[in-house]
Amino acid sequence: MSNITLYDYWRSSAAYRVRIALNYKGLAYQQKSVHLVKNGGEQHASDFKLLNPSQLVPVLVDGDIQLNQSLAIIDYLDETYPTALLTPLDKQNRYLVKALAQDIAVDIHPLNNLRVLQYLTGELLLEESCKSDWYKHWILLGFEGLEQKLAKSRGTYCVGNEVSLVDICLIPQVYNAERFDVELTGFPIIREVSAALRELPAFINAVPENQPDAVIG
Ligand SMILES: N[C@@H](CCC(=O)N[C@@H](CS)C(=O)NCC(=O)O)C(=O)O
Incomplete structure (x- = not known):
């Protein structure tokens, strides 16, 4: 069972990568939208900056784990949920x-x-x-x-x-x-x-x- 939240934006390509990975592994997740353009960009709002001071999506939260950087997130998902591995073993x-x-x-x-x-x-x-x-x-x-x-x-x-x-x-x-x-x-x-x-x-x-x-x- 996973309890995953993805801080996401529909047109973010880095978040799009994580969505594909989560879907491919069959993991359920909750999406929280961070609108990158509205009101000067919600990625710059103080509540989001607490999650990622670099002011970029995606951010993934899974229990105690909180991560930014899509490639690191996907690495984490591969290690934690190893069905449908996205980086081959050989x-x-x-x-x-x-x-x-x-x-x-x-x-x-x-x-x-x-x-x-x-x-x-x-x-x-x-x-x-x-x-x-x-x-x-x-x-x-x-x-x-x-x-x-x-x-x-x-x-x-x-x-x-x-x-x-x-x-x-x-x-x-x-x-x-x-x-x-x-x-x-x-x-x-x-x-x-x-x-x-x-x-x-x-x-x-x-x-x-x-x-x-x-x-x-
Ligand atoms: N290397 C980061 C890139 C993250 C990134 O560039 N996110 C973009 C959306 S694809 C963003 O949040 N941009 C907001 C901005 O440029 O202000 C990753 O792979 O997660």
Whole structure:
């Protein structure tokens, strides 16, 4: 039995990763929405800063455990709830999975985080079109390397035929790319693997538009 609360936001890709992991493991959880834009961003409110002084979602609470950082959270879930492991046990694939996941979560995602985009158009006074160019640039550059690596590692999913942490990082990043109209035709493997993953209930149920705090239209 778990008693898990996820501090979440429907459009947060880091929280989206954790939602997929929880769903994939069949763990029930309660969602508490932290609206990243309303009222200047609830991540900056004093009650949330007590949970994560870095002012970023997600945060997961499970009994006495309170954690931020999606990759650390997923590691914790894998160790604590080892059904449907997301990092393979064999050494070679284990570290391949970690490296590919970090290619996305560490090298691509942070460059396009909300606070970075807000800094570009706020403090640096860049036009919206520059922001969009920035966004596309870092995704395209990251996906070029990733596509070549996946050519060697892929099966049905990013690494062989088992869902792993890489898939969990890939889908939210592809969602972001599509949201910002990044052209993905040059990445056939990323598109094929994403199509396969998007058939799985754990991924469908984690889609931003399927969350209770989603604002559609
Ligand atoms: N490395 C962190 C990234 C967390 C993060 O960047 N969260 C974003 C949403 S995806 C956020 O809370 N942004 C709020 C802001 O930029 O003010 C993780 O993987 O959990």
